[in-house]
Amino acid sequence: MDTEPVTDAGTSMERIDRLCTRVYLGLREHQLAPQDVVELACELLDWGHSWEAVREVVERDPAQVPASEMADLARRILEKTGFDPGFDLAPERLAVLRQALRVVARDLPTAGIDGEPRLVLLEEFTPVSAGIELSDGRLLVGDGGLHACAGDTPAGAVTAVADLIQDDLMKQTWQVWPVCSDHRLGLHAATHQGAAVWWCAGGDEHAAALIGELAYHRRSVH
Ligand SMILES: [Zn+2]
Known part of the structure; x- marks a missing residue:
C-alpha cells in the first residue's frame, strides 16, 4: 500500500515527539528518567540520526552514566532534534513576552499610540504563536506572530516584540517610526551587547x- 510508509513515518515522528516531551519535562522538573533518554536515542538512531550524543547514549550502560552527564546528553539530543516546547510546556515564555511588551509599550506614545497593548495567543497557528493587540483593537501579528522561543531571553523578547510592532505599524501607517x-x-530593533x-x-x-x-x-x- 502506498500509504504505509507515510503512516509509519508519522507514527515514528509522533513517538519521537512524545519522547522529546518526556525528556524535556524530565530535565525541567529535575526528574529525568534515563530510560526515556535511551528510548529517544534508539528511536532517533532507527530514524538514521546517528549524532554523537545519540551514539553515546545508545552505546553506554545508562546505569553507569552520572545523572548530570545524562542530563547533558539529553539536552544535546533535544537541541539536535530542534524540539520546541512552545508556550504549553514552557509557559514562562509568555510571562517574559508580556513583560517585554510592557517595556516596548513605553515607546508607543511617540508613535501616537496610547493605552496598554496586550499579548494574545494565536491558536490558529501551529505551533501556537503570539500577537499583540493594541488598545484600539488593532491586532499586530507580523509574519505568523511571535514564536514561543522569542520569550527565551528578556532582551531577545523586547527586541522581537518591538520588531513585530514596528514592522506591522509601518505596513499599516506607511510612516517611518521611530526615527534617529x-x-x-x-x-530598527536590535540586541546589542545584551541590551x-x-x-x-x-x-x-x-x-x-x-x-x-x-x-x-x-x-x-x-
Ligand atoms: Zn542615527
Missing part, C-alpha cells in the same frame, strides 16, 4: 536609545 534624531533615518536597542544605520551605526526609553531619550537630546 541625528540622522533622520528609521531605527534591546533601537539601532541606527547612520554614521558609524549606533544605538539611538534603549527600547522603552525612546521618549526619555528624545527629551534629553532636545
Whole structure:
C-alpha cells in the first residue's frame, strides 16, 4: 500500500515527539528518567540520526552514566532534534513576552499610540504563536506572530516584540517610526551587547536609545 510508509513515518515522528516531551519535562522538573533518554536515542538512531550524543547514549550502560552527564546528553539530543516546547510546556515564555511588551509599550506614545497593548495567543497557528493587540483593537501579528522561543531571553523578547510592532505599524501607517534624531533615518530593533536597542544605520551605526526609553531619550537630546 502506498500509504504505509507515510503512516509509519508519522507514527515514528509522533513517538519521537512524545519522547522529546518526556525528556524535556524530565530535565525541567529535575526528574529525568534515563530510560526515556535511551528510548529517544534508539528511536532517533532507527530514524538514521546517528549524532554523537545519540551514539553515546545508545552505546553506554545508562546505569553507569552520572545523572548530570545524562542530563547533558539529553539536552544535546533535544537541541539536535530542534524540539520546541512552545508556550504549553514552557509557559514562562509568555510571562517574559508580556513583560517585554510592557517595556516596548513605553515607546508607543511617540508613535501616537496610547493605552496598554496586550499579548494574545494565536491558536490558529501551529505551533501556537503570539500577537499583540493594541488598545484600539488593532491586532499586530507580523509574519505568523511571535514564536514561543522569542520569550527565551528578556532582551531577545523586547527586541522581537518591538520588531513585530514596528514592522506591522509601518505596513499599516506607511510612516517611518521611530526615527534617529541625528540622522533622520528609521531605527530598527536590535540586541546589542545584551541590551534591546533601537539601532541606527547612520554614521558609524549606533544605538539611538534603549527600547522603552525612546521618549526619555528624545527629551534629553532636545
Ligand atoms: Zn542615527
